[in-house]
Amino acid sequence: MGPGPSDVHPRVLQAMGRPTIGHLDPAFVAMMDEVKQLLRYAFQTKNALTLPVSAPGSAGMEACFVNLIEAGDTVIVCQNGVFGGRMRENVERIGATAIMVEDAWGTPIDLNKAEEALKAHPGAKALAFVHAETSTGVLSDAKALCALATKYGALSIVDAVTSLGGSPLLTDQWGVDAIYSGSQKCLSCAPGLSPVTFGERAIDVLQNRKTKVQSWFLDLTLVMNYWTDGGGAARSYHHTAPVNSLYGLHESLLMLHEEGIENSWARHRLNSDALRAGFAAMGLKPLVADADHLPQLTALKVPDGVDKPETRRRLLENYGLEVGGGLGDLTGKVWRIGLMGQSSTPAHVILCLSAMEGTLTDMGANINPGVAVPVAQKILFSD
Amino acid sequence: MGPGPSDVHPRVLQAMGRPTIGHLDPAFVAMMDEVKQLLRYAFQTKNALTLPVSAPGSAGMEACFVNLIEAGDTVIVCQNGVFGGRMRENVERIGATAIMVEDAWGTPIDLNKAEEALKAHPGAKALAFVHAETSTGVLSDAKALCALATKYGALSIVDAVTSLGGSPLLTDQWGVDAIYSGSQKCLSCAPGLSPVTFGERAIDVLQNRKTKVQSWFLDLTLVMNYWTDGGGAARSYHHTAPVNSLYGLHESLLMLHEEGIENSWARHRLNSDALRAGFAAMGLKPLVADADHLPQLTALKVPDGVDKPETRRRLLENYGLEVGGGLGDLTGKVWRIGLMGQSSTPAHVILCLSAMEGTLTDMGANINPGVAVPVAQKILFSD
Numbered sequence: 001m002g003p004g005p006s007d008v009h010p011r012v013l014q015a016m017g018r019p020t021i022g023h024l025d026p027a028f029v030a031m032m033d034e035v036k037q038l039l040r041y042a043f044q045t046k047n048a049l050t051l052p053v054s055a056p057g058s059a060g061m062e063a064c065f066v067n068l069i070e071a072g073d074t075v076i077v078c079q080n081g082v083f084g085g086r087m088r089e090n091v092e093r094i095g096a097t098a099i100m101v102e103d104a105w106g107t108p109i110d111l112n113k114a115e116e117a118l119k120a121h122p123g124a125k126a127l128a129f130v131h132a133e134t135s136t137g138v139l140s141d142a143k144a145l146c147a148l149a150t151k152y153g154a155l156s157i158v159d160a161v162t163s164l165g166g167s168p169l170l171t172d173q174w175g176v177d178a179i180y181s182g183s184q185k186c187l188s189c190a191p192g193l194s195p196v197t198f199g200e201r202a203i204d205v206l207q208n209r210k211t212k213v214q215s216w217f218l219d220l221t222l223v224m225n226y227w228t229d230g231g232g233a234a235r236s237y238h239h240t241a242p243v244n245s246l247y248g249l250h251e252s253l254l255m256l257h258e259e260g261i262e263n264s265w266a267r268h269r270l271n272s273d274a275l276r277a278g279f280a281a282m283g284l285k286p287l288v289a290d291a292d293h294l295p296q297l298t299a300l301k302v303p304d305g306v307d308k309p310e311t312r313r314r315l316l317e318n319y320g321l322e323v324g325g326g327l328g329d330l331t332g333k334v335w336r337i338g339l340m341g342q343s344s345t346p347a348h349v350i351l352c353l354s355a356m357e358g359t360l361t362d363m364g365a366n367i368n369p370g371v372a373v374p375v376a377q378k379i380l381f382s383d
Numbered sequence: 384m385g386p387g388p389s390d391v392h393p394r395v396l397q398a399m400g401r402p403t404i405g406h407l408d409p410a411f412v413a414m415m416d417e418v419k420q421l422l423r424y425a426f427q428t429k430n431a432l433t434l435p436v437s438a439p440g441s442a443g444m445e446a447c448f449v450n451l452i453e454a455g456d457t458v459i460v461c462q463n464g465v466f467g468g469r470m471r472e473n474v475e476r477i478g479a480t481a482i483m484v485e486d487a488w489g490t491p492i493d494l495n496k497a498e499e500a501l502k503a504h505p506g507a508k509a510l511a512f513v514h515a516e517t518s519t520g521v522l523s524d525a526k527a528l529c530a531l532a533t534k535y536g537a538l539s540i541v542d543a544v545t546s547l548g549g550s551p552l553l554t555d556q557w558g559v560d561a562i563y564s565g566s567q568k569c570l571s572c573a574p575g576l577s578p579v580t581f582g583e584r585a586i587d588v589l590q591n592r593k594t595k596v597q598s599w600f601l602d603l604t605l606v607m608n609y610w611t612d613g614g615g616a617a618r619s620y621h622h623t624a625p626v627n628s629l630y631g632l633h634e635s636l637l638m639l640h641e642e643g644i645e646n647s648w649a650r651h652r653l654n655s656d657a658l659r660a661g662f663a664a665m666g667l668k669p670l671v672a673d674a675d676h677l678p679q680l681t682a683l684k685v686p687d688g689v690d691k692p693e694t695r696r697r698l699l700e701n702y703g704l705e706v707g708g709g710l711g712d713l714t715g716k717v718w719r720i721g722l723m724g725q726s727s728t729p730a731h732v733i734l735c736l737s738a739m740e741g742t743l744t745d746m747g748a749n750i751n752p753g754v755a756v757p758v759a760q761k762i763l764f765s766d
Contacts, residue, residue, distance in 0.1 A: 002407075005623065008403040013403075016399045022705045025699075025705060054438055054439055054575065057622070059600045061600075086599065089599045090599055191403075191626055212476055216441065216469065217445045237710070240565065241439075244575070244627075245625065
């Protein structure tokens with residue numbers, strides 16, 4: 001129950017253990033077509049360019065930036081946690097300029113500040129932001145931010161690593177231009193793949209670049225020729241696809257489709273509400289206000305006087321329960337508890353509350369005992 | 384039996400299907416240390432910087448170039464097949480200059496031409512070449528090429544995607560500076576990881592760069608902090624490691640260690656000799672001369688008048704046997720038959736000869752029937 005990877009369902013584990021076949025085998029190619037269709041469903045898009053980058057989410061982020069941004073461009077980067085800072089690194093390593101719009105960690109991106117930056121930099125190529133900040137557990141208003149980007153003629157580049165499958169995300173309806181995610185959060189596949197999708201405006205920018213994409217491996221003009229919708233003849237080898245990882249992604253996307261994405265969103269919300277209510281009853285404080293919190297991830301303030309690493313060690317040793325620590329400015333100040341994908345169930349909620357209550361009591365923390373689980377149960381099973 | 388991925392052993396498939404745990408879990412971190420040790424064995428090196436890049440071989444190639452080469456540098460690139468051309472793309476996308484030394488496809492790299500180029504470009508930063516060209520089945524003299532690079536003050540950058548585990552490769556003894564491989568060839572793991580190792584001279588160059596590495600994802604100065612030998616405190620998060628793929632690599636490296644790398648090299652050689660002798664008895668011609676051929680991969684000339692795609696289709700449908708087609712200049716001219724890792728066994732040799740003999744006879748090719756298998760058996764089982 002850390003900030004990802006989430007629990008992987010036995011169906012997905014079994015899929016990853018299927019015999020490896022060739023990356024150009026007709027049976028594999030047929031599965032690739034299904035992966036694309038299922039990813040379009042997950043992203044709620046009709047975008048032709050929808051595929052999993054053959055590497056973790058950081059590579060998906062880099063794929064978006066190196067394909068769309070060129071040296072000399074200006075990109076407005078909103079930062080309210082760790083991953084906005086990583087976007088800045090990406091922009092600057094291309095030789096482009098990052099205009100940073102900073103918000104406090106634990107709060108969502110301020111729309112007014114984002115609009116001010118777009119006004120102040122009329123030629124900006126893109127507005128980039130994180131939909132769901134995994135370092136803090138904050139959800140920002142992606143729909144409004146994309147609308148702002150469009151209004152000022154900039155592309156939107158969206159980090160949906162933690163949001164995809166867990167929070168409402170409507171790529172086409174919101175007018176998202178480029179978006180990337182990860183396999184190991186709410187899709188509950190193993191880490192290692194990064195789904196991306198580009199809309200028509202982004203493809204236009206890609207096809208009218210002045211220079212070659214600086215990464216050969218991530219050059220989507222080449223990768224697309226392997227992931228083409230055309231038949232066998234149209235498909236050309238780029239790199240050797242991670243066959244078994246893609247078996248797993250295919251299976252996890254099938255499971256999302258079977259559940260229905262709206263049901264998955266509702267499940268994440270309900271379980272998160274129960275967890276937060278339980279913590280509140282116990283007397284623990286969340287980092288993020290109720291209005292902005294992410295259902296997939298709760299950052300919980302470490303109570304005064306509690307030995308944080310020792311608590312995590314006991315949770316792992318006694319309960320097999322992993323929770324994350326804080327990153328960056330939040331190091332030592334929060335625990336990050338994931339309820340993502342297959343790890344978002346009533347059983348996870350109850351185990352986490354019970355384990356945390358028992359461990360914190362042993363550690364001498366001042367908490368209200370005996371109330372968290374009943375409060376959570378009432379929310380989980382009230383109808 | 385194509386040019387990779389090779390067959391993956393059930394032990395490795397089962398390993399990939401183990402429950403996913405966190406990429407910072409103490410149990411996972413302990414396994415990472417073993418992966419590094421086992422990779423050092425496979426590469427025959429003591430290099431501290433030895434780790435698997437979290438993406439396929441193409442990303443390992445890119446990791447070597449973007450970490451060691453900067454804009455304005457000159458790199459001598461030897462090309463005798465497809466993958467030398469990809470090296471050129473890597474060099475040029477950094478803003479560096481690639482001096483191409485070209486040899487005919489199907490022949491090894493000419494040492495004299497490589498030395499002439501080093502002489503003509505005294506400030507060259509690196510000499511880059513492919514040890515085992517997967518597009519043609521040619522082995523080049525990596526030891527001599529690395530010695531030349533050192534003699535002229537250039538780094539050696541070696542593509543060992545297909546050679547690692549299948550052909551003798553002595554990283555430290557040969558003075559290799561930077562080398563990358565892939566998981567899906569002679570290591571017989573699923574595709575998706577790229578082992579790399581950097582020697583001291585390469586680390587020196589990396590640590591004294593004038594500019595940041597242009598790829599954040601592949602920046603080894605950052606990746607190293609996650610793959611550090613130090614304990615938990617010294618380890619810092621970079622990207623989420625592909626946990627299940629690493630389970631598989633760990634298991635495949637254990638199997639290589641159990642067999643013994645010299646035994647693996649000898650096995651690849653024996654099975655390849657038997658396959659080539661069988662084809663010769665049948666009357667089929669290899670692309671590559673005996674002295675230069677790669678034991679992991681045989682490129683076979685397509686006999687006149689034979690429908691090449693139809694032959695491959697029948698091999699796949701009737702025998703479940705995948706063989707590769709030609710790439711680049713060799714498209715339509717050769718089949719590429721792999722005997723890599725777990726796909727290098729007497730059973731694979733005999734199946735391939737029998738299936739090819741039967742299929743080519745059906746296709747009306749002019750071959751000698753009934754002799755290939757006995758010839759191969761004699762070589763395989765003569766003692």
